[in-house]
Amino acid sequence: MKGYIYNITISADRSCGGDVLYFVEHRLFPTWAERQGWERPKLLRIPTPMExxxxxxxxxxxxxxxxxxxxELxxxxxxxxxxxxxxEKVLFYPTLMEVIG
Incomplete structure (x- = not known):
């Protein structure tokens, strides 16, 4: 596949992590997965210490x-x-990557 991968990393403070994860899983991810041309959506957890x-x-x-x-994110x-x-307890980091191989 040639093209691009658009990655949005979301980091949430432990004080609101559960709420943010629920919102991402049930609202944000499904809504963005419906966007025209945004193919093969994936929601990934990045292992980090609970603290x-x-x-x-x-x-x-x-x-x-x-x-x-x-x-516009x-x-x-x-x-x-x-x-x-x-x-500022929740941070968004968008990254656009070009697939070259």
């Missing part, structure tokens, strides 16, 4: 970067909602 909180990654395969043209309503409730 560090919870870290997950969402991955989607894209044929073109044009599929991200109308998507910081203004997505679901991301905005999490940020309003938990502030």
């Amino acid at each position: 560090d909180g919870i870290t997950v990654a969402l991955q989607f395969e894209l044929e073109s970067t044009k599929l991200l043209a109308d998507f 910081a203004s997505d309503p679901l991301v905005t909602r999490i940020q309003e409730v938990y502030g």
